Amino acid sequence: MNTENKTVKFKIKRQITPDSEPFWEEYEVPWKPSLNVITLLMAQNTDPITNNGSKTTPASYDANCLEEVCGSCTMIINGKVRQACTALVDKLEQPISIEPMTKFPIVRDLMVDRQRMFESLKWVKGWVPIDNSSPVGKGPNISSEEQQKAYNFSSCMTCGCCLESCPQWSSDEAFIGPQAIAQAILFNTHPTGKSLESERVQALINNGLNICGNAQNCAAVCPKEVDLIGAISEANWQATKHIAKSFLGKH
Ligand code: FES
Known part of the structure; x- marks a missing residue:
């Protein structure tokens, strides 16, 4: 299968300060084998450009162990609360929706105060x-x-x-x-x-x-x-x- 032009579409619910209004931004990045949601966030951070070509800011998120041990990367992915590091892109419907948990105070974007x-x-x-x-x-x-x-x-x-x-x-x-x-x-x-x-x-x-x-x-x-x-x-x-x-x- 030709994967040369294959992409991954995803959207992140952004919120710049604890009291500001949230908003969604959509992105599209090149597909690679074995991507997970943290690698999508890393790609967004490296080149923060929305899918309509507008320059934006890197989305904030927490992650540490990258192997479902620390729990810090917990967020809501396609409506389900889970760890971003073990959420494999190829198993998720696109556009992948990425939101912060709702029960904790927002620090910024996907970071919450636990x-x-x-x-x-x-x-x-x-x-x-x-x-x-x-x-x-x-x-x-x-x-x-x-x-x-x-x-x-x-x-x-x-x-x-x-x-x-x-x-x-x-x-x-x-x-x-x-x-x-x-x-x-x-x-x-x-x-x-x-x-x-x-x-x-x-x-x-x-x-x-x-x-x-x-x-x-x-x-x-x-x-x-x-x-x-x-x-x-x-x-x-x-x-x-x-x-x-x-x-x-x-x-
Ligand atoms: S980064 Fe530690 S559980 Fe995902």
Whole structure:
């Protein structure tokens, strides 16, 4: 097949400042084998000219690992929230539509402020509390079954797909969201992390755990197939036990 004149058509939703009006720009670049959406954005940045020949500015976007590990390149591509680095051009209908996520404040163009996600990890103390100041010896054994479960939760890359798709979550509302709930469960399952279980569960209760409406969109879009439904169910069970213990004065 002659691919010499083959091109890729795409459009980007631009927004120059957090408060300015968004607008679309369309582009057309030469096709090459194995292009992904990040390579389209790189081409636009190198030669920022729209498909009607007007000079424009390079579109801003976040990306880092380029292998679906860091989550920073999450955006909406042809209407679906996903990572741009693994969105292969040959598998996408053209013109490819590229938009920023809608639930996070816009910084510029495709860059959004994902700070709320990282804050929510602080609320649930998403860590194992050891200070490493002195040798603590061998840690407790963790069964293979527990390791498998923890591995699944630990593959969360804080990308934001679950929050973007959740009808109950937005960056300025009460619901903490599935990503932080899953991380609370991850660290509550760890033999050492467990020491902060009560504080984590209280943080989930204080931050709208009960607001989840069980839409299950989060699990459907998670690129790492994290068991978000299982995590929410486990969190609700831990919250019920926590409230019962408080009622009985056992905290
Ligand atoms: S650049 Fe890291 S997930 Fe895409």
